[in-house]
Amino acid sequence: MNSFVSRLVIFLLIGDMALASDMYSSVAELERLYLKEQQAGLKLESLLDLIKKQTTAIDQYLSELTEIRSANLDSRGVISNPINAFHMMRRLTIGWREVKTTLETHGNVTDIVQDVFKISKSFPNDEDLSGAAFSLAQLQGAYRLNVSQLASGNVQLSDRISFPSVRGLNARDCLFIGKHAFNKGLYGQAVDWISTAAEVARSENNRSASVSEIKPFLSTAIRVHDDVLEKKGPIGADWRTNPEPFERRAKSLRRARRSQEQQQQQTQRMRDITYTPLGAGHGLATNKSPEWSEWEELEVFFRLCREGEEKSRPTGLKGRLKCRQISHTHPYFILRPLKLEEHSLVPYIAVFHDFMSDAETEIFKSLAMAERLERSAHGSKRPGQGGVTSDKRTSKQSWVEDGSHHVVDQISKRISDSVGLNSQPSNVGSEHYQVANYGIGGRYTPHTDHGVLSKSMGGPSEFDLFRGDRILTFMTYLDDVEAGGATVFTHAGVVVRPKKGMAVFWWNLKSDSNGDTLTRHGGCPVLHGSKWICNKWFHSGEQFLKRPCAKKPRSRISYPGTTSSRLLNN
Ligand SMILES: *[C@@H]1O[C@H](CO)[C@@H](O)[C@H](O)[C@H]1NC(C)=O
Ligand SMILES: *[C@@H]1O[C@H](CO)[C@@H](O)[C@H](O)[C@H]1NC(C)=O
Ligand SMILES: CC(=O)N[C@H]1CO[C@H](CO)[C@@H](O)[C@@H]1O
Numbered sequence: 001m002n003s004f005v006s007r008l009v010i011f012l013l014i015g016d017m018a019l020a021s022d023m024y025s026s027v028a029e030l031e032r033l034y035l036k037e038q039q040a041g042l043k044l045e046s047l048l049d050l051i052k053k054q055t056t057a058i059d060q061y062l063s064e065l066t067e068i069r070s071a072n073l074d075s076r077g078v079i080s081n082p083i084n085a086f087h088m089m090r091r092l093t094i095g096w097r098e099v100k101t102t103l104e105t106h107g108n109v110t111d112i113v114q115d116v117f118k119i120s121k122s123f124p125n126d127e128d129l130s131g132a133a134f135s136l137a138q139l140q141g142a143y144r145l146n147v148s149q150l151a152s153g154n155v156q157l158s159d160r161i162s163f164p165s166v167r168g169l170n171a172r173d174c175l176f177i178g179k180h181a182f183n184k185g186l187y188g189q190a191v192d193w194i195s196t197a198a199e200v201a202r203s204e205n206n207r208s209a210s211v212s213e214i215k216p217f218l219s220t221a222i223r224v225h226d227d228v229l230e231k232k233g234p235i236g237a238d239w240r241t242n243p244e245p246f247e248r249r250a251k252s253l254r255r256a257r258r259s260q261e262q263q264q265q266q267t268q269r270m271r272d273i274t275y276t277p278l279g280a281g282h283g284l285a286t287n288k289s290p291e292w293s294e295w296e297e298l299e300v301f302f303r304l305c306r307e308g309e310e311k312s313r314p315t316g317l318k319g320r321l322k323c324r325q326i327s328h329t330h331p332y333f334i335l336r337p338l339k340l341e342e343h344s345l346v347p348y349i350a351v352f353h354d355f356m357s358d359a360e361t362e363i364f365k366s367l368a369m370a371e372r373l374e375r376s377a378h379g380s381k382r383p384g385q386g387g388v389t390s391d392k393r394t395s396k397q398s399w400v401e402d403g404s405h406h407v408v409d410q411i412s413k414r415i416s417d418s419v420g421l422n423s424q425p426s427n428v429g430s431e432h433y434q435v436a437n438y439g440i441g442g443r444y445t446p447h448t449d450h451g452v453l454s455k456s457m458g459g460p461s462e463f464d465l466f467r468g469d470r471i472l473t474f475m476t477y478l479d480d481v482e483a484g485g486a487t488v489f490t491h492a493g494v495v496v497r498p499k500k501g502m503a504v505f506w507w508n509l510k511s512d513s514n515g516d517t518l519t520r521h522g523g524c525p526v527l528h529g530s531k532w533i534c535n536k537w538f539h540s541g542e543q544f545l546k547r548p549c550a551k552k553p554r555s556r557i558s559y560p561g562t563t564s565s566r567l568l569n570n
Contacts, residue, residue, distance in 0.1 A: 025131075025376070025439040026396030027530035028369060033124070040119040047112045050105055057102040061095050130180060135441035135525075137181040137189055141240070142302045142441075142525050143484065147174075147192045151200055155528060157483050163528045170208035171201035175217065185239035187225035191246060194218045222246045237295050292490075297520070300490045301446050305524035308486075309343075310493025320345060330417035338418055343494045347518045348507055351496060352418060355503035356411065361478040363407045364400060364534050368435035371398035376436055376444075395444065395523075397436035400534070402426035408433065415474050415536055419505060422542045428467050429542035431535075435478070438485065438523065438531040446490045446522035449473045449537060450508035450515035468540030469509055473519075476503040476534045484527030491518045498531060513540055 064087065068078060078084045124132075140150060149156045153168030169177075178193030198214045201207075226245040234241045292300070304310065321344075325337035339353040356364075376397040402412055403426060412430070416423045423430040449470045452460075475487070477498040487496045487504060496504045510516050523531070 025442060026437045027439055027442070027526070028437045029396055030439060031530075033122070036119055036122055040116050043112050043116045043119070047109060047116070050109055050112070054102045054105070054109075057099050061091065061099050064091060064095075132440055133177045134180045134184060135439070137177050137184070137186060137193065139441040139484075139525050139527060140193075141181075141186055141189050142443075143306055143527055147189075147196045148199065151196050155483075157527060161483060163482070169200070171197045171204060171206075171214065172208040174200055175209055175214055178217070178221065182221055182224070187221065187228055188240060188242035190221045191218070191225055191242075194221050235295065235299070237293070297446050297490050301488055301522050301524075304488040304490065304493065304495050305484065305486060309495045326418075329420055332414075332417065343496060343504075344489070344492045347489075347492060347516050349489060349492060349494050349496070349504065349519075350506075351502055351504045353499075354501050355414075355418075356476055356478075356501045358501065360407055360411060361476075361501055361532075363405060364411075364433065364435055364476075365478050365532055367400045367405060367408070368398045368437070368534075371400070374398060395436045395438040395442050395531075397434055400433040400435050402432055412536070415503075419472060419474065419538070421472060421538045423536070423538065424542070428539065430538045431470075434535040434537075436533050436535070438526045441525045441527075442485075442523075442531060443525040444523040446488075446520045448508065448515060448517065448520050450519070466541055468542075469513065469515065470537040471509045471513075471540040471543060472505060472507055472538040474503060474505045474536045474538070477501070478532035478534055479530060481526055481529040481531045483529065484524050485529065485531040486524045487521060488524055489519065489521045491520050498533075509540060 068084070071078075079088070136150075139145065140147060143157060146156060149162075151169045151174055153165040154162055155165065156162035174193050174197035178190045178197060181187075181193055182190035194214060194217050197209065198211055198218055201209050201211045201214055225241050226247055228239055229241040229245050232239065234243055321342040323339070323341045326340050327333040327337040329338075338355070341351050341353060343349045343351065374396060376395045400408060402408060402423070412423045412426075416430075421429070426432065452464065452469050477500060479498070480500045481498045485498050487498070488494070489506075506519055506521075508516060508519050523533075
């Protein structure tokens with residue numbers, strides 16, 4: 001009970017934090033924001049135009065008045081001169097009329113100001129900005145991007161792949177991001193960002209922040225970094241440092257040596273966790289999953305995001321993975337065979353190339369946008385219904401229901417026929433479509449899709465029990481992503497890169513209906529582009545006629561409906 005309450009409290013806190021910074025969690029949302037900003041910008045331009053005209057008219061009027069005043073005459077002295085008198089008459093007629101006309105547009109100025117304020121109601125707040133800053137720090141860390149390059153406006157993934165931005169970051173931007181990295185325990189990155197801030201300040205002549213302002217932050221960050229490394233080691237649940245200290249201190253040489261030993265152990269440990277369970281013996285899975293802590297798994301996750309499919313996967317395995325055309329599951333596929341490519345046999349993970357056409361993906365996106373996108377929760381429920389939002393998952397989503405469009409129903413049928421499962425009745429055989437869009441650095445840390453029954457608070461309902469757990473995940477990418485955004489299976493060492501219209505699927509349950517932890521997977525941070533996915537989860541309850549009966553109760557299922565033991569024995 002106690003742990004339940006404390007977990008709830010943590011969830012609420014995280015949820016609160018996440019709710020406060022909501023803007024950056026979807027690129028679609030950012031696009032909307034961009035359009036709003038442009039709209040406000042145009043209004044401000046016309047406002048400035050008006051104000052300039054008014055200023056000119058008033059300036060002209062006043063310049064004559066001041067000229068006269070500076071002549072130091074009394075009123076009589078001015079008026080007695082006929083030319084002066086004429087000028088006054090002209091000013092008070094034509095001159096004044098000009099001022100009045102331009103000032104009458106003052107009402108329009110107010111109108112414009114009101115409009116601008118109205119548009120600005122949907123602008124982000126400071127928490128959103130912090131969220132975006134931390135996202136940038138996380139992206140930089142996840143893909144090991146060069147901070148100087150980033151500051152100069154170049155998002156460089158490799159020698160060949162880079163994305164220039166319209167403008168670079170100034171010193172204050174870098175300092176801001178550095179502070180956020182520091183506060184979240186990313187000490188090595190904090191030092192990188194803050195020292196880059198100092199560099200930029202030097203090159204921009206202290207324009208946005210001065211070198212003297214930045215220096216104390218830099219020395220603090222370096223000191224804390226080295227302290228943490230020495231006392232706690234380079235990595236843990238809520239901190240990361242570089243493997244080496246920035247400054248070696250003579251007086252703590254002994255401790256440094258000790259920390260070096262720790263480091264070596266840690267490095268050894270890191271090697272251990274790069275081991276993949278697929279490596280055992282004959283290239284088939286052991287049934288064991290590695291016992292990783294959350295942060296250890298995150299390290300594996302980010303490495304897979306950076307480096308791609310597990311290099312240490314057994315070589316024998318690659319030969320067993322096949323690409324084939326599938327047409328036997330439904331007559332429809334005789335005309336248009338499915339293009340299957342296997343990524344892993346145990347657990348079975350495969351993709352269908354060109355599963356949806358461009359037009360079909362667009363329909364899903366527009367249906368999702370029509371429903372307003374909501375911040376994605378994780379856990380089995382939707383936000384507001386017991387689901388929680390946090391920075392574990394930064395995306396926005398909405399549900400597209402079966403029956404809402406004929407294309408949706410067509411796709412449901414196609415999916416059912418492809419994997420040989422029942423999607424009907426809707427929301428029992430399978431869930432409605434969850435369509436999600438990811439934001440700057442948008443990601444979803446490793447998790448399993450199954451366990452719906454055990455995850456629901458207060459125990460599963462009768463409906464949940466009837467419906468059963470999520471037996472299969474069928475995920476379609478609705479757009480290309482230029483960089484990042486891969487779907488990574490940490491325990492299987494599999495990386496699937498998004499491609500518009502491609503679908504990936506895997507079995508979450510073993511044939512005895514127990515969850516398969518080897519299916520743990522996550523979505524890599526999006527480095528460039530907008531990631532759209534569409535999930536359909538099949539539930540086990542309605543599959544009793546469809547699901548294969550395995551000889552070995554704990555064997556795994558592969559495509560479509562054969563068990564892995566059978567498939568692998570062939
Ligand atoms: C980052 O890029 C800068 C400028 O291109 C280069 O001088 C520097 O060596 C790079 N840093 C790293 C760690 O690669
Ligand atoms: C920027 O500030 C540093 C100290 O904070 C100073 O030494 C340097 O001269 C300044 N540069 C300019 C161009 O003002
Ligand atoms: C430029 C412009 O739109 N001027 C309008 C400002 O408001 C007055 C009265 O409301 C109008 O007569 C002007 O045409």
